[in-house]
Amino acid sequence: MVNIEQTALSNGLRVVIQPDSTLPLVGVSLIYDVGSRVEKPGSSGMAHLVEHLMFQGSEHVAPGEFVHRIQGWGGAVNGMTGAERTTYYHSLPSHQFALGLWMDADRMRGVGFDEAAFERQRATVLDERLERINHSPYGEALVRIGELSYDDFGYGHPVIGYRDDVACAQSDDARQFHAQWYAPSNAVLAMVGDVDPDEAIDAVHTCFGAVPRADTPTRPSFSEARRMVPTRESLRAPLASAPALFVNHPAVPYGDPDFYVYEVIEALLFRGPSSRLNQRMVMEERCAIKVQGGYEAHRGPSLFSFFGMMPEGGDPDRLAALYADELERLVKQPVSEDELERVHNRVRAGRLFGRQSMVHRANALGRSLLYHSDALWEDRYVERILRVGPEAIQRVAARDFDPNASVTLEVVPA
Amino acid sequence: MIRFPTSPPEGAAPRAWNVPTPAVQDLSNGLRVAVVRMDTLPIVQVRWAFGAGRIAQDPCRIGSGLLLQRVMRHGTERLGARQFTAALDRMGARMSGGVTIDASVVSIGGLAQHVWPIVDLTEHVALKPGLSDLALAGEKIRSRELHRHACNRTDAIVEMMLGHGVYGTHPYGAPATTASGLAATSRADLVDLHRTIAAPQRGLVLVVGDVDPDRVLHTLAERYANIPVVETSLPVAVPEPQSPPRRLLFVEHPTAEQATVGVGGLAIPRNHPDHAALRVANQAIGGSASSRLFRRLRDDRSLTYGVYSTLDCGVHAGDITAVMGVAPDNAAAGLAALLTELHDASAEPLGEAEITSAKRILMGAFPQQASGLTGVGGLAVASWLHGLPSDEWHTIVSRIHAVPSESVNAAAAAWFDPMHFTAVVCGPPSSRVGLASAVRPFGLEMESLSLAELADFIG
Numbered sequence: 102m103v104n105i106e107q108t109a110l111s112n113g114l115r116v117v118i119q120p121d122s123t124l125p126l127v128g129v130s131l132i133y134d135v136g137s138r139v140e141k142p143g144s145s146g147m148a149h150l151v152e153h154l155m156f157q158g159s160e161h162v163a164p165g166e167f168v169h170r171i172q173g174w175g176g177a178v179n180g181m182t183g184a185e186r187t188t189y190y191h192s193l194p195s196h197q198f199a200l201g202l203w204m205d206a207d208r209m210r211g212v213g214f215d216e217a218a219f220e221r222q223r224a225t226v227l228d229e230r231l232e233r234i235n236h237s238p239y240g241e242a243l244v245r246i247g248e249l250s251y252d253d254f255g256y257g258h259p260v261i262g263y264r265d266d267v268a269c270a271q272s273d274d275a276r277q278f279h280a281q282w283y284a285p286s287n288a289v290l291a292m293v294g295d296v297d298p299d300e301a302i303d304a305v306h307t308c309f310g311a312v313p314r315a316d317t318p319t320r321p322s323f324s325e326a327r328r329m330v331p332t333r334e335s336l337r338a339p340l341a342s343a344p345a346l347f348v349n350h351p352a353v354p355y356g357d358p359d360f361y362v363y364e365v366i367e368a369l370l371f372r373g374p375s376s377r378l379n380q381r382m383v384m385e386e387r388c389a390i391k392v393q394g395g396y397e398a399h400r401g402p403s404l405f406s407f408f409g410m411m412p413e414g415g416d417p418d419r420l421a422a423l424y425a426d427e428l429e430r431l432v433k434q435p436v437s438e439d440e441l442e443r444v445h446n447r448v449r450a451g452r453l454f455g456r457q458s459m460v461h462r463a464n465a466l467g468r469s470l471l472y473h474s475d476a477l478w479e480d481r482y483v484e485r486i487l488r489v490g491p492e493a494i495q496r497v498a499a500r501d502f503d504p505n506a507s508v509t510l511e512v513v514p515a
Numbered sequence: 516m517i518r519f520p521t522s523p524p525e526g527a528a529p530r531a532w533n534v535p536t537p538a539v540q541d542l543s544n545g546l547r548v549a550v551v552r553m554d555t556l557p558i559v560q561v562r563w564a565f566g567a568g569r570i571a572q573d574p575c576r577i578g579s580g581l582l583l584q585r586v587m588r589h590g591t592e593r594l595g596a597r598q599f600t601a602a603l604d605r606m607g608a609r610m611s612g613g614v615t616i617d618a619s620v621v622s623i624g625g626l627a628q629h630v631w632p633i634v635d636l637t638e639h640v641a642l643k644p645g646l647s648d649l650a651l652a653g654e655k656i657r658s659r660e661l662h663r664h665a666c667n668r669t670d671a672i673v674e675m676m677l678g679h680g681v682y683g684t685h686p687y688g689a690p691a692t693t694a695s696g697l698a699a700t701s702r703a704d705l706v707d708l709h710r711t712i713a714a715p716q717r718g719l720v721l722v723v724g725d726v727d728p729d730r731v732l733h734t735l736a737e738r739y740a741n742i743p744v745v746e747t748s749l750p751v752a753v754p755e756p757q758s759p760p761r762r763l764l765f766v767e768h769p770t771a772e773q774a775t776v777g778v779g780g781l782a783i784p785r786n787h788p789d790h791a792a793l794r795v796a797n798q799a800i801g802g803s804a805s806s807r808l809f810r811r812l813r814d815d816r817s818l819t820y821g822v823y824s825t826l827d828c829g830v831h832a833g834d835i836t837a838v839m840g841v842a843p844d845n846a847a848a849g850l851a852a853l854l855t856e857l858h859d860a861s862a863e864p865l866g867e868a869e870i871t872s873a874k875r876i877l878m879g880a881f882p883q884q885a886s887g888l889t890g891v892g893g894l895a896v897a898s899w900l901h902g903l904p905s906d907e908w909h910t911i912v913s914r915i916h917a918v919p920s921e922s923v924n925a926a927a928a929a930w931f932d933p934m935h936f937t938a939v940v941c942g943p944p945s946s947r948v949g950l951a952s953a954v955r956p957f958g959l960e961m962e963s964l965s966l967a968e969l970a971d972f973i974g
Contacts, residue, residue: 123555124882125530161521165814170523172805173872175879194879199524210519224817232820232840235772238667295530304524311519339770342667343660374588374610375600384589384596387653390660412660443604450607450626453558457887515770 105466105476106298110306112314113286117466117476118301119293121459127198127294128459130190131205132467134289135282137262138184138255138401139321146226146262149182150270151278153222155189156180157214159207164218167204174200177460184256185399186471192460195295199304202290206308209288212279219272227268230261238341239408239512245336246347246510250404253323284315291467293459323401325351328506337515343390345512346417348407348424350502355398355472362497363405365489367395368444369436370427372451375443377427382409388420400472405501417511431498435491449483534885534908537721537895538728540736544744545716547899548735550728551891559724560624560888561633563641564896566717566830568614570686571749576704577689577696580614582651582658583705583712587612587621589650591639596650599636608633610640616687617830618900619712624888627725634722634735642713642742646705655697662692666966666973669775669941672766673838675973677779680764680937681834685756690973714745719899723892753831756781758937763850763959765950766941768966774846774942778853779836780935785828785901791914792922793930797826799873799923800860800931801837807869808837808856818849824931830901835930843942847949850940854933854957861931864924873923878912933957 106118137148158164171178171191178191178201191201214222234240244259251257261267290309292301328351353359370378371394382389394407409420455461469478537549569580588610590599603610608625623637665671675690682688720739722731758781783789801808801824812818822839837857841849884890885908894908904910938959940950951961 121555124886125532126882126886161519165810169805169810169872172803172876173879175876175881175883177880177883192883194529194882196529197526200526203520203523206519221814221817225813225820228817228820228840228842231773231842236669236840238664306517307520307524310517340667340772342664373600373604375597375604380597380600383657384653387656390657410664412656413663439605443601443607446607446626447604448607450558450609450624453556453626454609454624454888456556457889459886 106302107476108302110285110309112309112312113284114309114312115289115470116302116305117289117291117470118296118298119462119466120296120298121293122295124459125195125295126192126459127195127292127296128190128192128461128463129201129205130188130291130460130463130467132289132291132471133187133283134287134471135187136183136185137258137260138323139282140255140258142254143266144270144274145258145266147270147274147278148187149261150223150226150267151275152180152182152187153226154212154214154219154275155208157212157218157222159211159213161207162204164214167208170204171201176201182260184260188464188467190460190464198294198296198301199308202304202308206312209283209285209309209312212276214272216272219275223267223270226261227264230264230267233261234259236340238338239345242336242338242345242347242510242512245334246349246508249332249334249508249510250349251402252325253402255321255323256399256402281318284317285309285312286314287317289467289471291463291470293462293466325402331505331507331509333509333511335511335513338512339515341512341514343413344411344415344417344514346409346411346420347510347512348421349508350405351506352396352398352403352405352501354403355400359493359497360398361485361489362493363396363398364486365444366431366494366498368448369440371395373447378424381427382420382423386423387412388415388423421509425504428498428502431502432495436494441491445487448486452483532882534894535891538732540732542736542740544740544742546739546742547719548732548739549719549721549895550726550732550735551723551895552726552728553723553888553891554725557627557725558624558888559627559630559633559722559726560622560892561637562620562622562719562721562892562896563637564618564620564719564721564900565712565714566618566900567712567749568618569616569689569691570753571711572708573704574686574689575696576700578658578662578692579696579700579704579708580619581691582654582697582700583708584612584614584619585654585658586646586650586705587640587644589647590645592643592645593639595645602636606632608636618896620896622892630722630724630726630731644709646702646709648702651702651705655700658692658697659694662694662697666969669768669771669773670838670840672768672941672969673775673777673939676764676766676939677777677836677937679972680762680939681758681779681781682756682832683759685754685832687756687829687832693973710745711747711749714747715739715742716744719896721892721895723888723895756832761937761959763938763940763950763954763961765947765961765963766939766966766969767944767947767963768941769943771941771943773840774843774940774946775838775840776846776850776853776940777836777838778857778933778936778938779834780930780937782826782833782835782930783828784831784833786903789922789926790828792918792926793826794877795870795873795915795918795923796865796927796931797824797835798877799865799869800824800857800927802873803876805872805876807860808853811856812839812849812852816852818845818852822853843946846940846942846946847953850938850950851953854936854938854954857931857933857936858957861928861933865927867920870920870923874915874918877915881912
């Protein structure tokens with residue numbers, strides 16, 4: 102990435118803009134540094150519920166109008182909540198780029214939902230939960246593997262929350278959550294597309310400059326005791342038609358020097374048709390229909406995860422043994438230059454293909470600034486991946502893929 | 516302190532922009548070669564597309580089209596599975612592809628510096644796939660399991676049974692796979708199917724990306740001019756579909772936590788003169804979260820997490836469907852509300868504001884649709900597959916703008932009338948309550964099936 106403009110407003114909002122006139126479009130990502138990890142037992146799902154409520158009106162924008170105005174110009178718009186952050190993104194024809202900024206700034210100043218809108222959104226989130234968790238073959242298992250993998254509630258509970266917590270959520274709690282966390286100093290605004298950077302920065306000042314500075318609460322800190330004994334559990338899933346296996350290991354957080362080593366290990370094991378697990382488990386031994394997983398990096402405790410879906414009657418012990426064997430192979434056998442070159446090319450091409458979307462690039466720019474305080478971090482990513490050698494992979498695998506620290510969940514079709 | 520502006524900043528005039536134009540050459544064997552230059556990023560995508568898809572498969576071997584696509588990923592006559600995937604990864608390349616009822620596509624994208632090895636590899640996958648017994652055996656197991664998995668999902672069941680309810684026994688109504696079709700497919704069947712589909716006279720080779728278009732076009736034309744035309748048994752005329760008698764089909768899923776509700780009816784093929792008007796009507800009624808269905812059923816009534824209508828226009832026929840997930844005790848209310856909204860949208864003119872908004876959405880979304888190698892490539896394939904005019908994508912925005920409101924309303928009246936629609940609900944026993952009376956005003960009688968009885972259709 103080149104030609105990046107950065108600024109910060111006096112209220113603390115950090116802004117990064119990358120002009121690109123390939124298409125008459127602009128992609129905007131506004132990332133708030135708050136996610137489900139700040140939630141306490143009994144209030145799970147609040148970060149996600151507030152994301153829904155952000156579309157239910159603000160002082161100058163009627164409920165639902167945020168989406169309708171963006172889509173009305175042919176744009177795309179959505180929000181997503183994770184453990185670490187809440188992202189609001191949209192694309193617009195570039196001649197209307199300031200419209201989205203104005204609406205984003207208005208709802209940063211304050212949410213305007215009434216009690217009826219709150220109840221409708223709470224019902225909608227419960228519908229979403231029904232669809233994604235209860236009605237999904239492995240939805241409950243995903244919740245359970247999260248709970249088993251973390252001692253701390255912050256990362257261990259589902260982002261969408263527990264049903265009873267969401268059902269009991271109150272509108273005042275949601276307003277308070279917004280007031281606490283949706284401050285300009287707790288956000289990063291990234292814009293990529295067909296805009297003049299000076300005009301864009303002027304528009305940002307016009308729209309966001311009026312949002313008052315506010316302090317945000319101290320972020321929670323997390324630490325997990327090192328696991329000494331493997332955990333294994335079995336769960337019956339009425340909607341699953343095939344047995345499945347989840348295996349998690351603790352991993353290093355963002356910012357750790359071994360972050361890039363984990364990225365390479367993920368690519369070796371999971372990415373691309375010649376990835377080790379796809380070749381062995383799906384293509385050769387046929388003990389899995391599909392495998393997926395990889396590095397789930399957080400700023401707190403993080404995971405390296407595995408999910409394998411087996412054919413009917415599949416043997417979870419066999420799949421677990423194969424996975425353990427592949428982790429062991431990382432320790433014992435240095436990765437060949439040829440295989441590393443393939444990984445490097447795959448990562449490089451994947452990054453380039455990802456840059457085709459303005460919104461995707463805006464999200465990546467915003468994340469770079471939020472997590473690394475460096476808008477050019479994404480640019481340097483590939484270069485750092487290229488520096489990861491076979492010895493580093495062996496060292497990290499030997500240190501971190503300890504079978505005694507693993508958490509395993511077997512899913513049995515009911 | 517800066518004062519917050521009470522109204523949004525005024526927009527500027529839209530910038531003129533056009534989708535990149537392909538350089539095209541039609542070869543004497545009927546193969547079309549085309550190149551589109553997009554040089555913002557050093558990447559390239561090579562596609563082979565054939566104007567025959569699942570429609571070419573033996574009706575007793577439903578799923579063989581999908582199996583063929585999957586087995587083609589296991590290497591070529593020259594490269595075994597391991598060598599093939601290593602060759603892809605060595606270039607940072609990714610293979611994708613798909614089979615629809617009308618077309619089959621294989622595509623490899625990667626770094627532009629590898630354009631010629633990617634051209635080689637894509638050609639070999641498209642024309643000389645390995646189709647080994649070993650690969651077929653593995654993919655049959657995997658496909659059978661994925662099919663079984665889909666047959667346990669309410670949304671997939673509704674999709675499959677809507678296809679049957681809308682098209683009857685017409686090939687367009689067949690599911691992508693059936694257990695018996697997958698089981699019956701042999702290597703010889705795949706070889707025959709591949710020979711039928713991969714004929715140059717209905718093929719397109721398309722290169723999109725950071726390349727010199729003149730040089731690439733010239734080289735492709737020289738390279739492929741002598742591929743012989745293949746005589747195949749593909750049917751030349753596809754009959755018009757006739758919907759079977761309308762009904763509400765309730766599929767009882769004992770363990771489901773949610774019900775899926777779907778309705779659908781026949782519409783028009785892609786090259787029908789009313790296509791633009793019907794697209795605008797669909798956008799206004801259910802095309803996005805700004806459309807009538809979403810606003811009324813989710814935003815106003817919280818009946819669902821999301822509801823959309825989809826206009827799917829193939830070469831020979833098309834359909835409209837609208838599907839949503841609902842809590843089981845909302846199934847009857849949700850289905851009645853959905854049918855009522857469709858009735859209102861077809862019986863009464865859509866509002867001028869709705870039509871204007873729908874047009875603006877479609878026009879504004881076009882640059883997004885045409886972005887990236889995949890977007891531009893998709894437009895080029897669609898032009899070729901449906902025989903669209905060469906200026907189709909240069910005039911699409913002005914043509915949508917010019918569609919009269921009367922035409923939009925006429926299209927809505929003709930194709931969104933729920934009195935032509937069939938309905939399917941799949942959910943737990945509790946979702947059955949009230950369904951029969953909810954659909955009676957729309958002339959539908961309810962029939963029920965158990966999951967086990969579904970095997971007659973998709974087993």
